[in-house]
Amino acid sequence: MTQTDITNIATHLPRMAKLQPDTTAIIFPKGNQRLTFQELDRLSDRICHGLIHSGITRGTRTVLMVTPSPEFFVLTFALFKVGAVPVLIDPGLGIKNLKSCLAEAKPSAFIGIPKAQVARLLFGWAKDSLKTIITVGPRLFWGGITLDKLIQQSPDQPFEMAITAADDQAAILFTSGSTGPPKGAVYSHGNFSAQVMALKQVYKIQLGEIDLPTFPLFALFAPALGMTAVIPEMDFTRPGSVDPQKIISAITSHKVTTMFGSPALINRVGRYGAEQGIKLPTLQRVISAGAPVPAVVLERFSQMLGFGVEIFTPYGATESLPVCSIGSREILGETRVITENGGGVCIGRPVDSIRVELIRISDEPITVWDDDLRVAPGQVGEIVVQGPQVTRGYFQRPEADLLSKISAPSGGFFHRMGDLGRQDSRGRLWFCGRKTHRVESVHGPLFTIPVEAVFNTHPAVYRSALVGIGPKGSQQPVICIELEQGISTSQEQLRSELLNIAASHPHTREISTILFHPAFPVDIRHNAKIFREKLAVWAAEELA
Structure with a gap:
């Protein structure tokens, strides 16, 4: 293997530690914790020695269930450095899904906070394959070693990073399960490196910028890109319920230049910002992904931004990101009208x-x-x-x-x-x-986004969802509606108005059934992807 064949995603950290050793790499406003790039690199090196001693070496599949914290960062980079394979699963997937994911992954090591360790024992997660247990926090009755003890026993010396090729396994990232059982996408070091390069090029990210990532995995890109990551005080499993004041405070206090947020978070913060007349002059770009972002949400959040600053909405998935990208200027100035008339997003x-x-x-x-x-x-x-x-x-x-x-x-x-x-x-x-959400009616196929966009133009509609009842080829199309909060208009009047809107578009005029739902079921990762499968079951029961 030649030097040019060597690709380890962790190499970005020591490189940044040399370029800007005293620059802060991560900031945790809660508790005012900070680590410079040099400190993050040295601490992850020290943990590497402890991981090797504990049996976590190259190729070891290692579950990492640690909340966003300094420990989360140093452990992730340490695992990459030793060539281990972190297994990352959203805790919000549910007990049944978590158990099946871990049974499938067959990890040899489990690194987690005490709450995760208790759940592991209670529900028998990966009990037949685990050999190494490390607890981030106090160790109680489950054995293993604590991270603090591991660090104390490890030498504070440089670590020789594992030599990995671009095709070598780097991590297993489980999908959100929004359209079926969660699956473990196998990431190579080359995949991660290509992502870092693409994000840098597409968004013109510069060394020394300040990032506010509100999704843990995106937080890891910041140090690799040479940005300072400000980790907000929030429940990362519920971005749609975030406290807008804490997000805005983090942006203003630390002069954040880049922000990532799910559509649900962007919507919540944007509503608060519009009500309070807040401006965020330091932001140079905002990135939102996970589901299509409604134009009205982009418009509202844009009011807080400086002249020419855009909200970018990259398209991709766990298996491939980014694929495409577009800015709010083009959406609001041109494509919005086409979207609202059923042309797709x-x-x-x-x-x-x-x-x-x-x-x-x-x-x-x-x-x-x-x-x-x-x-x-x-x-x-x-x-x-x-x-x-x-x-x-x-x-x-x-x-x-x-x-x-x-x-x-x-x-x-x-x-x-x-x-x-x-x-x-x-x-x-x-x-x-x-593809799985398309409705096959006697009149032909109906696609969710073009259909829903027509109904979403009504000011009383927060969001809509197209579902099909019955067998493919003769499905009855049904539109489920979630209203904006505080709407007092009767459902019968709203139904009549929505049907009138539908009648004015060729691809929606055959839809005659509208149901009102109090709150759509959505994915845990972004609080934005609608579980249309669950809505279809509900709609069928309502119409039975």
């Missing part, structure tokens, strides 16, 4: 490193790529992607690989995003919803 142009194709909609496996799979220009098809940030497969899920990967005759593969979209004459992609 514009997600921008593909980033330089990604190839995007649109293929015929099918629920069946496609083993080998063929150019004849492509749909005609402007037609809605399934989005497939190819590029260095695209993960090769899922951990121990050959059936999922079969459905999501297409071999390319010239080498490599395409990943089927499971999303539907179309491409316009200017090369921009327009997202039309998940």
